[in-house]
Amino acid sequence: MLLSRPHHSRQRRRALIAGVVTVATAALGLGLSTQFASAQTTLRGAADELGKDIGVAVSYDQLQNNATYRNIVATEFNSLTAENAMKWDATEPSDGQYTFTQADAIVNFAEDNDQTVHGHTFVWHQQTPQWVQNLSGTAMQAAMVEHINTVANRYEGRVDSWDVVNEVVSDSNGAMRDSFWLRAMGEGYITTAFQTARAADPNADLYINDYSIEADNAKSDRIYTIAQGLVNQNLLDGVGFQSHLILGQVPSTMESNLQRFVDLGLKVRITELDIRITMPADSSELARQAQDYERVVSLCAELADCSGVTVWGLRDGDSWVPGVFPGEGAPLLYNDDFSKKSAYDSVLDALGGDGTGEPPTSDPVTTTPPPTGSGCTATLSVQSPWNTGATYSATVRANQALTGWRVTWTWPGSERISNAWSVQGTLTGATVTGTNAGYNGTVAAGQTTTFGFNITKADGSTASVPTVTCTPA
Ligand code: 9MR
Numbered sequence: 092m093l094l095s096r097p098h099h100s101r102q103r104r105r106a107l108i109a110g111v112v113t114v115a116t117a118a119l120g121l122g123l124s125t126q127f128a129s130a131q132t133t134l135r136g137a138a139d140e141l142g143k144d145i146g147v148a149v150s151y152d153q154l155q156n157n158a159t160y161r162n163i164v165a166t167e168f169n170s171l172t173a174e175n176a177m178k179w180d181a182t183e184p185s186d187g188q189y190t191f192t193q194a195d196a197i198v199n200f201a202e203d204n205d206q207t208v209h210g211h212t213f214v215w216h217q218q219t220p221q222w223v224q225n226l227s228g229t230a231m232q233a234a235m236v237e238h239i240n241t242v243a244n245r246y247e248g249r250v251d252s253w254d255v256v257n258e259v260v261s262d263s264n265g266a267m268r269d270s271f272w273l274r275a276m277g278e279g280y281i282t283t284a285f286q287t288a289r290a291a292d293p294n295a296d297l298y299i300n301d302y303s304i305e306a307d308n309a310k311s312d313r314i315y316t317i318a319q320g321l322v323n324q325n326l327l328d329g330v331g332f333q334s335h336l337i338l339g340q341v342p343s344t345m346e347s348n349l350q351r352f353v354d355l356g357l358k359v360r361i362t363e364l365d366i367r368i369t370m371p372a373d374s375s376e377l378a379r380q381a382q383d384y385e386r387v388v389s390l391c392a393e394l395a396d397c398s399g400v401t402v403w404g405l406r407d408g409d410s411w412v413p414g415v416f417p418g419e420g421a422p423l424l425y426n427d428d429f430s431k432k433s434a435y436d437s438v439l440d441a442l443g444g445d446g447t448g449e450p451p452t453s454d455p456v457t458t459t460p461p462p463t464g465s466g467c468t469a470t471l472s473v474q475s476p477w478n479t480g481a482t483y484s485a486t487v488r489a490n491q492a493l494t495g496w497r498v499t500w501t502w503p504g505s506e507r508i509s510n511a512w513s514v515q516g517t518l519t520g521a522t523v524t525g526t527n528a529g530y531n532g533t534v535a536a537g538q539t540t541t542f543g544f545n546i547t548k549a550d551g552s553t554a555s556v557p558t559v560t561c562t563p564a
Contacts, residue, residue, distance in 0.1 A: 130445050132475045134167045134435075136482050136545065137444030139510070141392060144207055144399025145442065146170030148363065150409065151193040154200060154530075158540065159429050160405060161530060164200075165512045166484070166543050170207040172362070172401050173197045177210055178218040183238055186222055191245065198249050203528040204512040209362065209401060210246065212254035212300065213239045214284045216270035228275040235272075235280065236287045243291035252296035252398070254331055254362065255288045256281055260301055265313035281317065285326035296398070300331030300362055306342030307351075315351065322355050329358035329398065334387060335412075336366045338379060341386050346394075353396040361391055363403040365422035366434070367412045372421040380421070381433035388441035400438075407432075445475070466491050466563035467534075469498045473554045474543075480509070481554035484543045487527075487561060489534035495564035496532060499524045500557040504549065511544035518544070526564055 131137040138145035147168045153160045164171070175181055176193035183189050201208045214235060223234055243253065259281060261268040272280050281299075288297050299318060304311035314330065321327035330352045342348070349359045366383050368376050391397035404410045408427040413420040424435040439446030467489050474482045487496050498514070501522045508518045516525035526532075531540045548554060 130475045130477050131443070131482070132439070132445055133482065134439055134442060134444070135169045136475065137439055137442035138169055138399070139545070141443055143392065143397070143442070144170035144209070144360075144401070145438075146172055146207075146209060146399055146401030147405055148172045148174040148211075148401060148403045149197060149200075149405070150174050151176045151196055153405070153409065154197065158531070161200075162513070162541055163405060163425070163429060165204045165206075166541075168206065170209060170399055170401060171197060171201045172209045172211050174211075174404065175218070177242070178212060178215065179223065179238060180218045180220050182242055184220055186234070187237075189241060194246075198246060199529060202249065203515060203530070205510050206512075207251045208246070208249065209298075209360070209399075210242075210250040210253040210295075211362075212257040213242065213288065214255065214259075214272060214280070215257040216268060216272065217258075219271075224271045226275065228277075231272070231275045232280065232283060235284060239284060239287040240291045243288055243295065247292045248294065250292075250295060252298055252329065252360075253288055253292075254300035255284050255297050257300045258302065259299070259317070260304075260310050260313045262303065262310065265309035267313075282321070282324070282326065285321055285324075289326055296328040296358065297326065298329040298331045298358075298360065298362070299327060300333060302333040302335050302363070304330075305332050305334055305336070305345045305348065307344040307348040311348055315355075318352060318355060318357060322357065327357065329360055331360050331362035333363035333403075334361050334365075335363060335403070336383065336387070338366055338368045338376060338383065341383050345387070346390050349390065349394060349397065353394065358396050358398045359391075359394065360398045361387060361400040364388075364400055365403045365410060365412060367416060367419045367422040370413075370418055370420045377421070377433055381437035384424075384434040385437035385441045388438050392441055392443065402438075465561070467493055467496050467561040469496075469559040469561035471500075471556050471559060473556060476554045479550050480545060480547045481506075482543065482545050483554075484541055485514070485559070486539050486541050487534065488539045489536055491563070492536045493534045493563050494532055495527050496534070497524065497526050497562050497564040498559050500559045502557060503555050504552060506546045506548045506555060508544045509547050511542065513540075513542035514544070532564075 134145045145168055149171050176197055198208055226234055259268055267273055285297055301314055304314050318327055352359050366380050388400050391400050402424055404423050406425040406427050407421045407423050410422050412422045424432055436446035467487055469487045471483050471485050474484050511518050513528050513531055514525040515528055518525055534540050
């Protein structure tokens with residue numbers, strides 16, 4: 092049952108990777124380690140090769156309003172989680188009144204960019220409106236079932252996995268959390284939530300998610316017991332380890348703890364990774380943070396049943412940490428000016444990419460931009476070539492104000508696009524015709540926007556840089 096359930100977008104990505112592997116090994120007769128001593132220079136490129144999710148928790152506002160944020164989210168991550176937009180207070184603020192604007196925008200963005208979505212969350216003791224909390228047991232159960240049905244049905248086939256319940260165990264001795272859910276319905280609410288989610292979207296992976304369960308401790312023991320019960324009823328697919336960690340405190344038992352859940356037949360996932368530092372953070376602390384990140388991400392990279400890692404926000408300034416732990420911060424991979432921290436490089440390394448800061452083995456090739464004058468010009472540049480593929484980035488420059496653009500080119504040789512982001516259209520053949528995604532069509536005169544893609548190509552051939560024709564659309 093577990094294995095037979097398809098995972099739409101994840102399966103698509105894995106199939107693609109398997110194709111690359113077959114071609115590479117058949118043509119070269121080389122081991123994978125040689126082939127994949129990879130020159131990938133994005134988290135996404137490296138995670139794709141590994142067949143894992145590298146996710147980020149995103150804010151609707153930033154995605155809407157900040158083009159740099161959008162571009163990094165699209166190019167560096169292959170999975171998204173809504174940091175707040177799918178929580179109950181966002182989706183059903185009053186009884187039966189659903190507002191999906193923000194959640195839809197995030198799911199649409201993920202689809203435009205060929206990203207998986209890990210949904211967060213149906214049942215939590217925070218960010219659930221007062222009207223739910225005030226209900227009696229029977230009415231609360233009915234509201235919970237209705238809510239899960241509505242949200243899971245809406246995103247069926249588009250959200251790959253769900254945190255069905257979040258933080259149901261307390262911090263003291265592994266007791267159940269004394270939440271309004273527990274008080275109104277007893278422990279059975281957890282099973283009911285999973286039964287409902289399973290029936291509503293039989294193809295989604297269902298997770299139980301919690302913090303401070305990374306180590307083998309009383310709290311993770313309790314999660315283990317709950318997980319066992321759910322596994323016996325075929326209601327659970329994975330355990331989410333939030334991993335809101337403190338500098339220097341990656342638990343020594345984390346690997347063996349994750350393994351015991353895998354041994355139950357479950358996936359594991361690092362769902363909300365951040366590593367906080369007492370501020371101000373000095374260079375040695377930032378270097379230590381990079382090591383801590385590397386350790387956690389390596390652990391997932393090396394564990395076949397770890398589905399991926401999601402970082403809980405993009406830039407340090409986007410993080411929830413300083414608001415909740417005054418005097419602590421700097422917990423993420425990017426600085427507020429969007430520059431990459433050492434932690435970024437170490438995550439890239441842990442995913443098997445080239446996070447050393449060294450240029451990739453072959454030098455990137457860049458075209459000279461075609462002459463300006465028409466409505467727009469577009470250029471391609473090879474970011475990181477490897478024997479049988481390459482990652483490209485493309486820049487569209489508006490010579491006049493644009494509300495949409497169309498690009499087209501023909502590959503001179505064997506190059507074919509295998510996946511693309513921030514562009515849509517007829518992309519996979521010898522002649523490529525792409526148009527803007529929903530969010531990057533409007534470009535002011537003199538401004539630029541970007542899109543990107545990976546190609547496959549004949550083993551050892553040079554990744555060519557065709558001339559692109561750009562027209563306003
Ligand atoms: O990062 C989220 C922050 O923006 C919200 O204000 C907060 C509300 O409680 O929730 C934060 O995310 C939490 C996540 O949903 C569950 N695990 C803990 C996360 C950090 O508090």
